[in-house]
Amino acid sequence: MQFPESWLREFCNPPLTTVELAQTLTMAGLEVEALRPVAPPCTRVVVGHIKAVAQHPEADRLRVCQVDVGQGGALLNIVCGAPNARVGIKVPCALVGAELPAGDDGQPVRIELGQLRGVPSQGMLCSARELRLSEEHGGGLLELDASAPLGQDIRVHLDLDDMLFTLKLTPNLAHCLSVHGIAREVSALTGAALQQPSFPAVAARIADKLPVQVSATDLCGRFSGRIVRHLNPHATTPQWMRERLARCGQRSVAPLVDISNYVMFELGRPSHIFDLDKICGGLHVRWSKPGEQLTLLDGNRITLDDKVGVIADDEQVESLAGIMGGNATAVSEQTRHIYIEAAFWWPKAVAGRSRRLNCATDAGHRFERGVDPSLTVEHIERITALVSAICGTPQTACGPIDDQCLNLPVPQPVTLRVARAAKVIGMPLTQQQCADALQRLALPMVQGDGQLTVTPPAHRFDLTIEEDLIEEVARMVGYDKLPATPPLAPMAPQLAAEARRSPFAVRRALAGAGYQETINFSFVPERWELELAANPQPIRLLNPIASQMSVMRSTLFGSLLQVLRFNLDRKAARVRVFELGRVFLRADDIKNTDTTVAGIHQPLRVAGLAYGPGDILQWGRKEQAIDFFDVKGDVQALLAPLSADFEAASHPALHPGRCARVLLNGRAIGFVGELHPQWRQSWELPQAPVLFELELDAVLQREVARFRPVARHQAVERDLAVVVAERVTHADIMAAVQRAAPDTMRSAVLYDIYRPKAPRAGEHAAEPAPATGLAPGEKSLALRLTLASDEATLTETRIDTAVQAVADQLARCTGARLRAG
Template identity: 65%
Template sequence: MQFPESWLREFCNPELTTQELAETLTMGGFEVEDIETVAPPFTGIVVGAILDVAQHPDADRLRICQVDVGSAGGGQPLTIVCGAPNARAGIKVPCAMVGAELPPGDDGKPFKIKVGKLRGVASHGMLCSARELKIAEDHAGLLELPADAPVGANIRDYLRLDDALLTLKLTPNLAHGLSIYGIARELSALTGAPLHTPSITAVAATVPDRLPVTVQAPDLCGRFTGRVIRHVNPQAKTPAWMVEKLARCGQRSVTALVDISNYVMFEYGQPSHIFDLDRIDGELQVRWGKAGETLELLNGTTITLDGKVGVIADARQVESLAGIMGGNATAVSDSTQNIYVEAAFWWPEAIQGRSRRYNFSTDAGHRFERGVDPCRTAAMVERITQLVLDICGTGSTQIGPLDDQILQLPPQRRVSLRVARAAKVIGMPITTAQCEQAFHRLQLPFETEGETLHVTPPAYRFDLHIEEDLIEEVARIIGFHRLPDTPPLAPVTVRRQSEALRDKFAARRLLASLGYQETINYSFVEEAWEYQLAGNTQPIRLLNPIAAPMSVMRSTLMGSLLNALKFNLDRRASRVRLFEVGRVFRRDASVATTDTTVQGVDQPMRVAGIAYGDVDGRQWGQPEQRVDFYDVKGDVETLLAPRVASFEAIDHPALHPGRSAAILLDGKPIGIIGELHPKWRQQWELAHAPVLFELDWQAVLARDIPAAKPVPRYQLIERDIALVVAEDVPFAHIQAALARARPALALADAQLFDIYRPAAGQTGGTVAPGEKSLAIRLRLDGRGEAVTDAQIDASISTVLETLRSATGARLRG
């Protein structure tokens, strides 16, 4: 809300500078967002009277003016050449003297007036328009001043151009601050300066004329006040003081009747409407709209109504959108003779959101949807009546009686404040006397009962409902700047991360060091991805998807990574490695609703990666080699280290059969890895198959606490064996069998370093078709003691016997 400081000081004038006043309002909860003067800086411009005007001999559009500027011109008229169409003798206008500086132009530099010649005639100054002074956009002619403007007076002083314009940024609960009087009332409470409340005298009725009004919807309108006024002059000129105040509130002057309504709205916060009485057919009805009804608004827009918006209608049609905007059918015009003035209390809930349904907003709707004082509608009609008489009245103007219908007003509910509670919340000692003084200054009626104050909020305070609201009022009056800087008394406990958990950023950095780049994607994906890549036939659907291809919640990260891969490949990327850490969403009836979960939906964190292209990229040192299952498997093992994972072949709808595996830790599956299935590779138009993995994020972050081990006194013993096993026996089975072996010497580890398979069609030898030979290096630990060959041979024999019984393995001859 914008308003001039001078208008505010008419109601409350504390001994504060403009900056101090703005700081006081801001610290009181009414944030002053901007301060600027009515006009930008300029100098040397005075009030000039045009004495004579002559046509320029060499220019049809120029006139030679003789301008009296009083003592500022040494007592002699100035000769000024002017091209304004309204330059004429007998008017007073702003005159820039030689040496004056006008406001900066578009280039940001001030314009300095010098003696110049226009078509051979010397010009000793410049006559100015409102636009040249940067006080309005009108540049059609000179700014004409009132006839009583003192000649030679400084134009800044005469027009009060140093008046500050304050712009408030009000929160929605501060409806009582949407008027000059409302802000003055708050300023008086904050500073203790007296509040000037002008008396509004009731205007005596001169005729008994009434307009019948029926309020059919008390849940829409709680109070409706109106009055008939006959024989007004609609073409009366709005007084300059009113035009000036409205302009400085950001409101353009329209006609005198409309300006009066707007003026009272800015003055006291009560929107009103003035109807052309002769255009109303029959009585007025205040009701909810009906489906299919239409209304042409004052802004020229025609809207279609329904039963959720309030209207004022006559016997023929809808005339006004209740509390928001009037209709064009009954708008006042230059031919209006009789008017009906209306001011009402519309329930905020009945106005909220209505104008936004039609893609516009109004000052009236902005106020009504926050709450307008229901007790002042009659006073506001009286105020408008008096202004109409003063400005638009004629000798035959007739005033009808006030018609004030009170149906249902907001109930007055007491709110209690405990002084001890206020002190605890504010954080400083508070006395009952301080609370009483705060409520006195805020004009809040209260009763004191021991250490408790019972406040009855006035009708214009729609923001006082609970004890905390009153505590805030007390704190505002005491002053937020006076609150002590008290350090917190609660114990500070350092949140230490368990040593058994890896830092999540360290895990991300590890993936980045392996060549993967992190990507962030939407959790909303195409429904087809869920069917194809996760085998999920019942994905969680969105009720209001932001786009048709993003209609379900993902249960796997693979689709998002494939989409990112395709995006990069379409831009000629040849080597892509990406990873993502994010949530997936799966149906799970066992999940209950908490502060972090939703009933029936499991939302675990996952980390997934994708690798495509060459292993190391193109280089001179080694030939190009496409990334394969084992390259990515090594990355996964590095990510999980020092924990050792095992891999078991699985079938997965997204992955290549025979080239995919489940990832297990301590026998528990934590993820999957594998090449993309050929049919999806073809569908995504990929030149070759990428390798993907997806892991449980918590399993990645978990790690074993390091345990100290003594350095062995003797070197480990190494023995190589070659085992022949069936082709379908994986090395993981060998490892599992070795873990169960109990040789005399401790088995430190076993490493596979070679695989041999007979060529196709080859027969004979120690390795038959359908078999393979695994070369394994065993490392034995003597537990700190010297060992003999016999002990080593015994341990090897135990290992071989265990492998034979578990997997059918035999030594290769």
């Protein structure tokens, strides 16, 4: 809500400076978001009168103007290129030595004596843009009223030092969406007198009435209107009204539109003016019918359903109720007869429609919060008086006001307990203090023993519960007056368990591995859930912010792939990203608590994606694409010092043969694998990324460090090469080694795998190759065993015994045999 200070002070003029007034409003809950003058500083700009205009001898687009600036001397010779420079108008004139507001380059403009194409110029005639009153380019010179005093400083004449207030209002302060509403608050806060607007009735000179039928009383509770005939179609909006609208952030359109907007900013009453000659028959206020169409004032054509209120005539829909008028009955430069409408639209009947139809307006903003239903007739009188004064002719005549009161809100009394107010606000309060605060707001009330009962006035839609009245008391007391009371409850820091690290540590570990964190929405396209999670029944949003973001995610893979696609579109060759976020799963055992929602499990997960070369471009190593084992190593490093196991598995998003389930202490905690070829193709990826997703709770676990003495005896290493079938996995080998591990075993590492070359076409390898001793379907694995003892140096006998135990266990469990040669 933006408005000029001068307009506010016409209704209420407290003895406060501008800054004090802004502070008072802010401390009462009406936050002053911005405070600035109407125009930036400028000097030596005065009112000038163009006395003569001649064509420039050397330039077709320039004119030489003779300008009187009221200095009693000769006229100033000023060269001007504005298309509206003509004899007789008064315009701002910057004298030699004047400084105009900063231009686009940020530097102030200084006017000096100069020449344009050989003709001397003793100043400059100014447009509204050059004074920073407007950003429009094509308006030409700023034309002033004919009564403007010659030579008067333009800042004084146009009141350019007037301050513009911009308030950031919360939705419950709908009664402050007008200058008069804010003045009412200032009067309550400061005790200054409030000038109540008067609404003298305009005498009806004709008996004409427009038939209006209201069939939806849950949409419209009151409908008032009047006919006005024989207006001047060539009238113009007066300068004072254009300036006030501009200072409220509203562009001047046409006199009738400007009058409607002016009353909305003045009194908070949105209204609509129809061109009477364009209305077919009478008006019908109803809910729309599915499929009906309407072309709005902004030119957009929309299709309606049965949940939008409309005003229709006998042929078509003419207006969106409480939001925007239609183009078919809009007033124009030929309009001579009008119908003025002011209605009360139920807030619930308007709320959300502007957003759904993509036509947000000031009217809809006010009606969905609540507009006073008791003053429709008075506001029509105000509009009629302005229309008659600005657009009237000797033949102008208005009809009687047709006022239909159908379904007005009935205010329900609200009781305030003084003790409860003191407890909530946090300071001692007496009943008299509460009563004084509510009386200053002109709230009708009845006092009882320790309590006050208020009947909300018609303009206060926000007063429905006791807490609303408590807030009003706090606002009137002033938030800056509330005592700073430290909390009484004891507070003790909660130390994190030593066996658990923080999510920040996980983020730091992944960042150290070269991954960058991303933050994504938790709602995703339904297609992602079906394809990447095989989830045909995802949790749906009741009111999605966009049609393609309609369900809650059950995996983080889709979000990471979207980030990858975004980066690839911008020519990124190497991408490493991760996310810590929630997923949403159906779970019947989850109950409603302060942190949970019944039927929905919301665990945190950590997921990562790697794409492109394994290393950044360098000279020391050949470029090699990332593979499964690179990301598996990142997962192992992330879980360290805990040791994870990996087993072949399947996942809807991952490659059937390049996917592993991650196990920690025998419990599955996630997956790692290459993206499924089908989804790689649908996402149009040049190569397959490798992804992982783990339960965050499992990743946060860590072993508590324990003291171990440094080994006093040197460890020994022995290599063991065995031949096994191709089906035997690394996990099978390690499991067998662990079962056979004697007390001297410290570690076992697989460091080499050998497979014989496949036979060429037409060749047969029925017998084992004599050089390798490997038959088809076999492979050779080389293990390095590290042995040590804390008691004494190992003898060759103990070493051989330990190695033989491992070989025997491998033979029993996997069918391995020692490799010959």
